[in-house]
Amino acid sequence: MLIKMDQIKNLKITTLVENLAFPKYLGQWGLSFLLELVDAQDKLRKIILDTGGNKKAFKHNVRALKVDISDVDSVVLSHGHWDHTAATVEVAKAAGGGLKIFAHPHTFLPRFFTDKRGKKRKMGVPKGERLDEIEMEGGKISLTSEPTEVAPGVWTTGQIKRITAFEHALPLAEGEKLSIFIDGMELDDQILDDQALWMNVENVGPVVITGCAHAGSINTLFQVQKLGRFKEIFGLAGGTHLVKRSDEYLWKTVGEFKKIGLKLISPCHCTGFKATSILWQTFPEAFVLNYSGRAIKPGERPKTVVF
Numbered sequence: 001m002l003i004k005m006d007q008i009k010n011l012k013i014t015t016l017v018e019n020l021a022f023p024k025y026l027g028q029w030g031l032s033f034l035l036e037l038v039d040a041q042d043k044l045r046k047i048i049l050d051t052g053g054n055k056k057a058f059k060h061n062v063r064a065l066k067v068d069i070s071d072v073d074s075v076v077l078s079h080g081h082w083d084h085t086a087a088t089v090e091v092a093k094a095a096g097g098g099l100k101i102f103a104h105p106h107t108f109l110p111r112f113f114t115d116k117r118g119k120k121r122k123m124g125v126p127k128g129e130r131l132d133e134i135e136m137e138g139g140k141i142s143l144t145s146e147p148t149e150v151a152p153g154v155w156t157t158g159q160i161k162r163i164t165a166f167e168h169a170l171p172l173a174e175g176e177k178l179s180i181f182i183d184g185m186e187l188d189d190q191i192l193d194d195q196a197l198w199m200n201v202e203n204v205g206p207v208v209i210t211g212c213a214h215a216g217s218i219n220t221l222f223q224v225q226k227l228g229r230f231k232e233i234f235g236l237a238g239g240t241h242l243v244k245r246s247d248e249y250l251w252k253t254v255g256e257f258k259k260i261g262l263k264l265i266s267p268c269h270c271t272g273f274k275a276t277s278i279l280w281q282t283f284p285e286a287f288v289l290n291y292s293g294r295a296i297k298p299g300e301r302p303k304t305v306v307f
């Protein structure tokens with residue numbers, strides 16, 4: 001699929017919740033971004049990517065940031081893990097009906113982590129935030145694995161092709177298992193629902209915003225390059241799942257980031273401190289530390305890039 005790409009006019013990305021927090025906001029394991037933009041048809045839009053892992057922190061930060069979520073157009077869920085889906089109902093409630101929610105068909109399916117002793121822990125969308133509960137608050141859910149135009153010029157990647165040789169799921173210890181129930185059958189969970197958001201910003205270039213990048217951050221960027229026919233990508237913000245990766249894995253990622261020409265790298269959430277510090281030191285001109293309360297306008301260098 002090739003996409004006729006219309007440029008959006010500008011973009012501001014605010015981190016509503018993230019593991020780290022600037023004082024007065026709450027940090028928590030999870031992720032949520034608010035995108036404020038002027039779309040390709042000159043319409044102001046608010047789009048939320050993911051809704052964090054803790055409702056209380058989400059609501060606290062929305063209040064503390066003084067952002068209005070009553071006019072959010074849509075929520076895109078990057079995948080169905082609990083730490084990205086904990087406050088979708090709250091956004092639907094605030095929007096007062098008609099909120100659009102975009103997700104992959106696997107997003108709301110039950111999924112578990114099973115430990116060595118056979119004990120199962122829920123990994124999926126938390127209770128109170130599921131499909132029917134979102135619909136009860138007037139949310140209109142669209143489930144598809146295809147790239148989707150969320151607003152003029154703003155696209156999801158759809159299900160991401162896994163083509164790099166080095167990007168793979170984090171290895172589990174013996175006896176551990178990640179599983180998902182599809183049509184009642186328990187299957188190994190490869191988190192195929194993982195997807196990202198992307199857009200081409202006028203006078204800046206393509207920007208990609210990820211949830212966890214379970215499909216691999218390079219696979220994600222390759223997919224966007226292919227869909228939009230982009231030689232280079234300007235910016236990447238979001239989770240990269242580089243936590244606990246080998247040095248070889250990290251340096252291969254760094255090498256690909258260089259080739260892709262990233263001018264803005266704002267990794268967070270599941271990136272981990274080691275990978276974050278490598279990215280900061282390797283790309284001092286592009287790196288921007290991310291945390292709850294951070295606002296980034298791609299193309300404009302924030303005054304403080306780290307604390």
Ligand SMILES: [Fe+2]
Pocket residue numbers: 079081212214
């Ligand atoms: Fe995840």
Ligand SMILES: [Fe+2]
Pocket residue numbers: 030081083084211212239269270
């Ligand atoms: Fe996550």
